[in-house]
Amino acid sequence: MKKELQLVLSPEEAYDEALFQKTVAEKSGLSSHKNLIIRTTKRSIDARSKKVKINVTVEIFSGQNPEPLINSGKDYPNVKNSEPIIIVGAGPAGLFAALRAIELGVKPIVLERGKDVRARRRDLAALNKEHIVNPDSNYCFGEGGAGTYSDGKLYTRSKKRGDLRRIMEILVAHGANEDILVDAHPHIGTNKLPILIAELRESILAAGGEVLFNTKVTDFLIEKDSIKGVVTSDGEKISGIGVILATGHSARDVFHLLSRKNILIEAKPFALGVRIEHDQKLIDRIQYHCQSDRGPYLPASSYSLVQQTVLNGKQRGVFSFCMCPGGFIVPSASSPGEIVVNGMSPSRRDGKFANSGMVVAVELEDLPKYQKYGPLSALVFQQEVEQAAWEVGGKSQVAPAQRMMDFVNNKLSKDLLETSYQPGLKSANFNDFLPEFIAKRLAMALPLMDKKMKGYYTNDAHLVGVESRTSSPVRIPRTKEGFEHPQISRLYPCGEGAGFAGGIVSAAMDGERCAEKLIEKYAKMDIGSA
Incomplete structure (x- = not known):
């Protein structure tokens, strides 16, 4: 049998695991049952009155095993030989765009101007101790983007942008604590985010995608108002069926590049x-x-x-x-x-x-x-x-x-x-x-x-x-339904840098949606239905 309860507990009852199990069993009326499985599904703190309370929703199972807490795992198809899309930026928007592309049968090539999350630490140490700013590797640039070395807040008001629960489950599958599925204001923490980001990268690589570090985009390959690919700082030309531009709110050089090429952008x-x-x-x-x-x-x-x-x-x-x-x-x-x-x-x-x-x-x-x-x-x-x-x-x-x-x-x-x-x-x-x-x-x-x-x-x-880096001071416009730039076809402005997200979760959801829109429109044309 399965029973659901909504309880108001003291902090000790809610957070002391042994007391929590005992209290819930007693309040459920099932304390005499053996082998109870108690699982928290929602938890929030109510500090409005002088006595702080914890609101908890629980599921209690007796005589049966609960269904899995998460549905999303790390089982991705191999897309090594599929036609590629280019994703500029390895922040939450870029990484989740890449994973969604893999699920849809398309190969992502992720280009990141900065370093991998481990190597990035040395530049952060130099910034803190020696005051040396590396313009391509800092708290804003590098694997995981600005969110990697942050509080790791995962709450958002942008629920209409995509499937919030799905994002959380993917994070749990890659190492985040299951508490993020439960707490009203979930967070991961700056000490745990780098490990999780590296796991997301490994999933992309294991599925045949590519993640290229120290690869700065300096130009776009555009023919007849359609983007064909990008040019990197070492002169390499990389082509794909479309480009997701997920460079974050601090990539000023990208905004200047767009302006120089007369690609429509707006002050925000x-x-x-x-x-x-x-x-x-x-x-x-x-x-x-x-x-x-x-x-x-x-x-x-x-x-x-x-x-x-x-x-x-x-x-x-x-x-x-x-x-x-x-x-x-x-x-x-x-x-x-x-x-x-x-x-x-x-x-x-x-x-x-x-x-x-x-x-x-x-x-x-x-x-x-x-x-x-x-x-x-x-x-x-x-x-x-x-x-x-x-x-x-x-x-x-x-x-x-x-x-x-x-x-x-x-x-x-x-x-x-x-x-x-x-x-x-x-x-x-x-x-x-x-x-x-x-x-x-x-x-x-x-x-x-x-x-x-x-x-x-x-x-x-x-x-x-x-x-001053609360959000992007520039918006890269896109169509409301198709997410495509109104002037340059196959270009998909994405995430915080484009002005369409604010935070890890909303950026991740926006990345997924951009990948879906690009692939829906162009992958069928170029490589067949995924």
Whole structure:
């Protein structure tokens, strides 16, 4: 027999495995049955009241074995001799496009400008310790893309884009913990993501696909408004039945290439601001209503904040972005001469600090001085802010920082707090180098956020800057139904870099859809139905 229950448990009952099994058996009325199998299917934390509760949905099996938790495995057909498609970029969009292409009987050739995930670590170490930025291997570029060295958040609002459960099951099949199928806000962790990414690559290779590292695309092969392939930095020409362009939100050279070749692109709104770092214990006390530590059962708490601001008659949102409980702030510049910060967390989220982006929505009408740059207007604005931060930080990866209340009061901080940011911090007044409309809106919003999280607004937190790679400042347009570029046939803009995704899961789903659309239209024509 099978029974499903929805329960409200204490943190100890939910997360202590032995107590969990005992509690569920008793509440189900089946404690007298032998060999019960209890499986959690949904789990979420409810911290709205002073006493934190865990909402859990469970399946209980008595006298029968449960069906498999996942349907997707690693059994892919061999496509070694099939006609190829070209996928530019080995981030989540590119890797999942490749796996979906294999399932549909087409050979993917994945081109990645950076290094494999293991070799990439050395360049990240040089960035953190020696402040050396490798423009092709950094926190943005390399196998797995920007998501590899991140918190590994897997929740998304883009459920209409594809099959969310399917993406999760593929991740589990390649090494992710089954908890991601259960938790309301699943994550993997930066310590586990590299291993998983390498497993995804191995599945592509084992099925006869190709993954080429240190292979930077510098030109497109276009004939009669149709893309035939790409040219790499060493002059090699690689052809296929179509090209999925999944280069990520920081591939500025690709945006410039598209512009030079008069391939239609558009400036896109994005968001820009700072990263704010608190002591994790403070965030726990606020979110879990506890006087001291959160205890052994509750995970490090997170938050999500939004505040509308009005400046010069224009309303813009100020909001938290990519919140990393128990995490680290990392240098995410993709070129020398700029400062960019981002956040990441290990799977245990057991670091001393909590950090989150706190960013301001930037609309194109906010950038009148940049309109002369046309579709690259928001990109040039973004880059100039990053370069200004680099100047203020001392022309290294040392980042500008300011205590929160000092920033709001336009006061230079005499000293700074301990930080997780390895390259180091330099005291600076963000009002002196942030664009005025960004600084003013942040200063308006931060004190108001204290009404939503009492204690959040404090001088025992600081701003670290700048957080500017929230999303792509450029959109590469595509048709609504077919996902194909409206001007260049067989070109499929994909993922975050094209402006159609935001995060690991939405990018992965977009990659799958692009592969499906390309193959549906052109594989039948060229190689027969897959």
